[in-house]
Amino acid sequence: MIAPPVMLRTEGLAKRFTLHLQGGLQLNVLNNVDLEVRAGECIALAGPSGAGKSTLLRSLYGNYRADAGRILVRHNGGFVDIVSALPRHVVAVREETLGYVSQFLRVVPRVSALDIVADAARGLAPDAARAAAAALLHRLNIPASLHILPPATFSGGEQQRINLARGFIGGHPILLLDEPTASLDTANRDVVIAMIREAKAGGAAIVGIFHDAFVRDAIADRLYQIAPYQQAA
Amino acid sequence: MNLDDAPLLTARGLNLSFGAIPALVDVDADLWPGEMLAIVGESGSGKTTLLNVLSGKLAPRSGQVWYRDPDCIQHDVHAMPQPALRALHRSDWGFVHQNPRENLRMAVSAGGNVGERLMAQGRRHYGDIRTAAIDWLGQVEIDADRIDDLPRTFSGGMLQRLQIARTLVTHPRLVFMDEPTGGLDVSVQARLLDLIRSLVRRLGIAAVLVTHDLAVARLLADRTMVMQRGEVVEAGLTDQVLDDPRHPYTQLLVSSVLQA
Numbered sequence: 001m002i003a004p005p006v007m008l009r010t011e012g013l014a015k016r017f018t019l020h021l022q023g024g025l026q027l028n029v030l031n032n033v034d035l036e037v038r039a040g041e042c043i044a045l046a047g048p049s050g051a052g053k054s055t056l057l058r059s060l061y062g063n064y065r066a067d068a069g070r071i072l073v074r075h076n077g078g079f080v081d082i083v084s085a086l087p088r089h090v091v092a093v094r095e096e097t098l099g100y101v102s103q104f105l106r107v108v109p110r111v112s113a114l115d116i117v118a119d120a121a122r123g124l125a126p127d128a129a130r131a132a133a134a135a136l137l138h139r140l141n142i143p144a145s146l147h148i149l150p151p152a153t154f155s156g157g158e159q160q161r162i163n164l165a166r167g168f169i170g171g172h173p174i175l176l177l178d179e180p181t182a183s184l185d186t187a188n189r190d191v192v193i194a195m196i197r198e199a200k201a202g203g204a205a206i207v208g209i210f211h212d213a214f215v216r217d218a219i220a221d222r223l224y225q226i227a228p229y230q231q232a233a
Numbered sequence: 234m235n236l237d238d239a240p241l242l243t244a245r246g247l248n249l250s251f252g253a254i255p256a257l258v259d260v261d262a263d264l265w266p267g268e269m270l271a272i273v274g275e276s277g278s279g280k281t282t283l284l285n286v287l288s289g290k291l292a293p294r295s296g297q298v299w300y301r302d303p304d305c306i307q308h309d310v311h312a313m314p315q316p317a318l319r320a321l322h323r324s325d326w327g328f329v330h331q332n333p334r335e336n337l338r339m340a341v342s343a344g345g346n347v348g349e350r351l352m353a354q355g356r357r358h359y360g361d362i363r364t365a366a367i368d369w370l371g372q373v374e375i376d377a378d379r380i381d382d383l384p385r386t387f388s389g390g391m392l393q394r395l396q397i398a399r400t401l402v403t404h405p406r407l408v409f410m411d412e413p414t415g416g417l418d419v420s421v422q423a424r425l426l427d428l429i430r431s432l433v434r435r436l437g438i439a440a441v442l443v444t445h446d447l448a449v450a451r452l453l454a455d456r457t458m459v460m461q462r463g464e465v466v467e468a469g470l471t472d473q474v475l476d477d478p479r480h481p482y483t484q485l486l487v488s489s490v491l492q493a
Contacts, residue, residue: 017477109423
């Protein structure tokens with residue numbers, strides 16, 4: 001059987017932070033990260049708190065700027081290196097290829113939950129996008145009465161589900177998930193597990209941080225262990 | 234070469250000082266079609282000076298600004314004859330001031346303010362102009378029955394929305410914005426942010442946005458340039474610059490924001 005195509009690969013990835021307000025303190029977080037994810041595969045980042053799991057996930061999205069190495073993302077039939085790509089090319093890769101679900105919802109105030117989700121749909125007319133958004137919100141147990149409200153006043157779990165709907169509606173071929181079930185109850189957790197499984201079955205490559213062992217066992221094909229830098233050196 | 238791969242606006246080696254105070258130091262900038270670029274920094278960092286130089290309102294001591302027109306002809310903004318530059322400001326370009334009174338004519342009705350820019354482009358049919366004005370008042374959420382009212386009867390937020398309607402009615406390709414949400418109540422600001430974001434996106438407008446508010450940059454801009462004492466000290470995708478700031482000044486700016 002032919003192996004599914006590689007969707008994301010890092011080579012010698014390194015990331016450090018220089019804190020100028022703390023006298024130029026240097027924090028070396030990632031060193032020599034080599035990671036490969038294929039279509040339909042889910043990789044869980046593992047390691048103790050502070051090891052750099054979130055830093056790696058944010059670097060893959062281009063949110064943090066890597067100091068060395070490459071992040072190759074399959075985009076429009078070729079590979080784009082997120083580390084060296086021009087900013088506007090990173091924007092295009094994020095729009096079409098690379099989806100990200102962060103832990104925190106950051107949106108324009110006073111925009112309704114439905115519009116926030118519909119806004120992230122790709123290739124749909126406005127009405128179709130809103131219908132798709134409503135269906136996804138229903139699936140995530142957000143009642144219709146909340147769809148028209150801005151999510152600023154929602155509970156943590158509700159906000160996380162708005163964020164999930166926004167991350168999944170685009171159907172991106174690569175998804176980066178930062179603790180997608182952290183604030184969810186069991187019923188909603190199971191919905192998210194089903195959504196991730198469907199995305200995998202549809203060929204999506206997924207890299208995530210899942211502290212919940214139940215979730216991790218349910219969806220991850222492999223663990224990628226991140227050792228704290230000092231020990232690795 | 235793909236047309237979208239050429240910048241709409243290009244600036245190279247801009248320098249300007251006011252007496253001994255450097256306002257622009259070797260500033261380069263590019264803006265691509267459909268992109269929103271934020272220029273952030275504190276008062277006196279040179280961000281408004283840069284906006285005025287990019288838009289041809291203020292001449293640099295050295296350096297050049299090029300604008301690519303719809304026929305792909307490059308124009309040296311500071312070498313253009315004044316009438317040509319004024320024509321550009323009336324058609325392809327728009328300018329949104331922090332104080333809408335600088336752009337609006339306070340003795341002319343709301344509809345007249347919007348229609349005037351169309352007439353300046355040579356449109357003469359009164360019915361068409363009025364229809365366009367009503368349409369644009371609606372797009373910026375001003376009731377159509379306010380069309381004949383004078384701007385002086387409008388609130389600050391309404392004036393800002395009227396200025397945006399006046400600016401966008403001619404479908405400019407490039408809009409310069411100087412603190413467009415500054416001086417407004419936060420509740421009005423939120424609505425205006427959403428309005429600007431959706432209009433710019435839907436119409437595919439490129440924009441240069443000057444703001445001292447990092448949250449505004451985050452919500453509106455694809456890319457951000459950070460200025461300090463006339464220098465661009467850091468530039469990149471907005472979320473990179475704000476979440477992973479590298480320059481000491483950017484780190485100071487980001488860490489100084491109050492959390493509401």
